[in-house]
Amino acid sequence: MEIDMEEKKGDLLSFTREELTEYMEKTGQKKFRAVQLYEWLHKKLASDYSEMTNLSKTLREQISSEYEIYPLSILDKVVSKKDGTAKYLMATKDGGVIESVAMNYNYGMSVCISSQIGCRMGCSFCASTLAGLERGLKASEMLAQVYLIQKDMNKRVDNIVVMGIGEPFDNYEQLIRFLGMISDESGLNISQRSITVSTCGLVDKMYEFADEHMGVTLAVSLHAPNDDIRKSIMPVANKYSIDEIMKACRYFSDKTGRRVTFEYSMIHGVNDSGECAKELAGRIKGLLCHVNLIPLNDVDERDYRRSPDEGISVFQNILQKYGINVTIRKGMGSDIDAACGQLRKKYIDKKVTG
Numbered sequence: 092m093e094i095d096m097e098e099k100k101g102d103l104l105s106f107t108r109e110e111l112t113e114y115m116e117k118t119g120q121k122k123f124r125a126v127q128l129y130e131w132l133h134k135k136l137a138s139d140y141s142e143m144t145n146l147s148k149t150l151r152e153q154i155s156s157e158y159e160i161y162p163l164s165i166l167d168k169v170v171s172k173k174d175g176t177a178k179y180l181m182a183t184k185d186g187g188v189i190e191s192v193a194m195n196y197n198y199g200m201s202v203c204i205s206s207q208i209g210c211r212m213g214c215s216f217c218a219s220t221l222a223g224l225e226r227g228l229k230a231s232e233m234l235a236q237v238y239l240i241q242k243d244m245n246k247r248v249d250n251i252v253v254m255g256i257g258e259p260f261d262n263y264e265q266l267i268r269f270l271g272m273i274s275d276e277s278g279l280n281i282s283q284r285s286i287t288v289s290t291c292g293l294v295d296k297m298y299e300f301a302d303e304h305m306g307v308t309l310a311v312s313l314h315a316p317n318d319d320i321r322k323s324i325m326p327v328a329n330k331y332s333i334d335e336i337m338k339a340c341r342y343f344s345d346k347t348g349r350r351v352t353f354e355y356s357m358i359h360g361v362n363d364s365g366e367c368a369k370e371l372a373g374r375i376k377g378l379l380c381h382v383n384l385i386p387l388n389d390v391d392e393r394d395y396r397r398s399p400d401e402g403i404s405v406f407q408n409i410l411q412k413y414g415i416n417v418t419i420r421k422g423m424g425s426d427i428d429a430a431c432g433q434l435r436k437k438y439i440d441k442k443v444t445g
């Protein structure tokens with residue numbers, strides 16, 4: 092995807108280790124300087140050149156005249172009184188607004204990042220797509236979400252889910268670059284096994300992703316047991332059928348040995364009946380997978396409402412009876428508009444109405 096950004100200075104965080112080495116060599120520096128600089132940026136998360144004390148002042152001045160460090164800044168932060176979930180509104184250099192969320196679990200801190208500014212997939216239960224797609228994020232802008240949150244929370248990020256605003260596979264090249272850099276041993280070194288990428292089911296990219304041989308978990312936003320229901324809530328279903336998605340999931344788990352997670356938002360009266368549960372079980376039986384039932388956060392602009400808790404439990408029990416591994420996602424930050432895209436939308440609406 093073409094990224095059209097007017098930048099006065101270059102984007103230092105976007106250099107891989109190899110590219111940084113090339114740059115340093117071109118400027119007459121020794122190779123190990125590139126490793127030092129990479130570590131300042133991606134391991135020690137320096138946000139100012141003055142912190143890089145083992146690099147000469149002249150070198151720092153030279154780099155800072157050409158490159159900026161952070162391509163993002165924090166605009167706002169809302170913290171849940173219930174569970175400490177923190178939702179961040181971040182601004183890109185060209186005026187884009189995205190969201191990222193930090194959640195504390197007993198196994199560590201998990202950060203959910205955005206992969207695009209807006210989204211063009213049009214899922215009818217999602218606030219992130221209401222204003223369409225502005226552009227895909229650069230790898231550096233995905234990294235910066237993780238780094239800024241780790242610094243702000245003063246706590247190591249243990250898990251990453253690429254499940255915020257945007258469809259990651261619609262920004263494939265930058266996503267792969269991000270995954271390589273975030274798991275680089277000279278950087279934050281987050282294990283690929285602690286990273287989940289979520290797609291609404293872009294089948295061709297699912298095959299490509301399986302062939303990358305990464306240890307990353309794949310989550311598929313399924314949200315329906317058949318094509319008719321899926322088409323009524325997700326336009327992407329007009330392009331790819333559930334059969335095609337299942338075939339790609341099988342390919343992914345055969346290639347990687349990793350199970351696939353199916354995300355299933357429980358929308359009252361749409362996809363939450365006992366019949367739907369049985370049909371879903373039939374579809375995914377025998378697949379190395381896990382189902383994550385998500386109590387829908389109501390979105391004001393849409394008519395959809397969340398299924399009652401009792402209905403969600405019944406749905407879960409039916410899947411379990413068929414031997415399907417299933418959990419109900421814990422509602423995090425329900426008091427702070429934690430549903431994807433809601434905080435961003437409020438910010439944009441406020442700007443428009445002044």
Ligand code: SF4
Pocket residue numbers: 210211212213214217218219220255256257258291312431
């Ligand atoms: S659910 Fe995901 S893919 Fe669908 S519109 Fe929202 S951000 Fe895009």
